[in-house]
Amino acid sequence: MVGAPLKHIVFLAGPAGSHIGAAMIFNARLLSKFPNAYISLYTIASCVAQAEKYLGMHSESVRERLRIVVSDVQPVTPLPTDAILAIEKGFNEWILKQSGTSPFNTGKHTVAPPSCIIEDFIHGGTGLMEQEKHKLTVVPWWPGAAGAMLAQLGNEENGNGSRLPDRIWEAMSRQNAGDEKPFEELYKAELSDRVIHVPGLPPFYEHETATQFLPQEPMVIEACTGAFSRPLKPFCVGPALDLPPTPISEPDSTDEFLDKAYAELGPRSVIYMAFGGFFFPLPESVHHLEIIIQQIVAQGFRLIFSLSSPFAQLDQLLKDKITKDGNVILPSWTNQLKVLEHPATHYFISHGGWNSTAEAILRNVPIIFWPFALDQTTNATHIAKNLNCGFELIQVRTGPAKSKAYPDILITGSDEAVREEINNVLEMSKGAKGLQQRLNMKALGQIMKKSIQKGGSGDRALEELGHAIGL
Incomplete structure (x- = not known):
């Protein structure tokens, strides 16, 4: 039949x-x-x-x-x-x-x-x-996270995230053919120091929404219903977590590096750094990147720096310099889940994209955020400041964001400021604050898991979504 x-x-x-x-x-x-x-x-x-x-x-x-x-x-x-x-x-x-x-x-x-x-x-x-x-x-x-959506798309009462792109498009439409200004010039002209308020997030300046020129959720979800030009019905189906075990793969140089670090230095001895598939520090920030790598090694850690982005351009002389002592490896691809699950992994230096953030939360690995734009800045603010599950680097900011962070934190972007910031972060990661952040990550991971298990809030919302679209 x-x-x-x-x-x-x-x-x-x-x-x-x-x-x-x-x-x-x-x-x-x-x-x-x-x-x-x-x-x-x-x-x-x-x-x-x-x-x-x-x-x-x-x-x-x-x-x-x-x-x-x-x-x-x-x-x-x-x-x-x-x-x-x-x-x-x-x-x-x-x-x-x-x-x-x-x-x-x-x-x-x-x-x-x-x-x-x-x-x-x-x-x-x-x-x-x-x-x-x-x-x-x-x-x-x-x-991604609902707070990031409001920060980028909310109406005037909920972040007014669409103000800046709307103003830039208006400015572009007013230009005469043959007399167009570069996008960077228009962006800087329209950018303001107004303070943005998104439900559930600490206040931040508009110029902090793109830091490289290139519990929040219940409160934010409630705001989502009326946060846009037209009312909408949100279905909070939960994070896209890979709950099945990580697929077994053949051992590679990354596994060997982690195992060796664990045997020689013990647990929490390796920093993992990756900026996703599309983001990477700009050429003007490479010297800051080098300082951070130097300080990681100087503090007794080893480093896996994944260069998976097609924009991950490092000079060969610099690669040779930072890898010569065997404390740093630069794989062109890493099995990120395996690295995060390894007991040698201490912290994850990340751009703060939601997938990477969620993968770290699920595996109880605190994050050192180096965000660029999009949802990354609000993810960093929420996870690091609200939930105390990591740190955010601010002295590495470029462009208009290289001024001050809310409310009054001066950003000089000098080599010395970057060196001092990363040293302080690494020292705190080894002490009581780091231990608390790992415990916070574990608690947050349990909440995320429960949300998509049978009967959890995400599971119930998924069923509501299915019925709404006729399933």
Whole structure:
């Protein structure tokens, strides 16, 4: 007997490694919760291998109800903006074809035409561009902390995060052809020292929202309902955590380095540093990076510095200098979960993207934040200041943010200031404050785990979301 066709959800994934991983975990949870659902995940070719790797970690029931659709239009550069534009061009044509089709058969299931689009916020409304034609419900998906969303998108009463980009776009539209000002000049002209207030976060200056030129949540969730130009219904489905055990992989140089440090120096003897797939300190900050590395080693730690970003450019002379004594390694890729789970790992120096932050929380590893922009600055503020689960480096700031931090912390950005700051942070990490931060991380990790377990707040919200989109 043939059952009713599966409900077909289209997921428009963000074209970045961290977004793909979070998307696959979220979609697997949705499929596990709703056996009548089928998902087409739309992405670009460079993200397929990672998506397939995550998919392979899940049950057959999940794997047979999720297909990966590759965009016909591919980006010409590794920049995220190019990838987003490529997906936009390919997706709109594809979704119009899909919405006018009949049910199709996968061999095991009959699948109805799409009934809903879930879109990663990074795309900025791609699914809405042709909505009058495809007539599908579009549900935005924010793969991060709610406070960061309000800081970037909230209305005047809730951070007014859209003020700055709106003003910059207005200034750009007023320019005459042939007399355009550089974006950097417009950005600095429109940036203000106004104090931003986001529910659940400490106040901060507007210029602190991009620090490199380049419990909060319940309170913030309540604010989300009326924090935008139109009311919305938030579904707080919980973090995209990789609760299954880390896949076993072949030992590599990173494992050997950690094991050796543990044998020779004991637990909490290695600092792990990584800035994700797209961020890296600017050339003007490389000397600060060198100072931080020097002080890590001088304080008796060893260092794993992952250079996974295509923008991770270090001079070969500098690489040779910092690795010559064997206390530092510079792998081009690391299995981050394995590093964070190793007992030799002490702290994680990170840009503060939400995926990296959540992975560290789940593994009880406190963070030393070096944020750049986007949600990273509010993640750093909340995790370091509100929850006392880490530190934030402020003397490394560049551009307009190299002035003062709220309320009155002077940022000089001198070599001596950077050296003093990192030394103080490392000393505190070895003492009572560091111990307390690790305990706080453990407690926070338990809360995150419980939220997505059966009956938890995230699990209940996921069920509500499914019902809202017709599952």
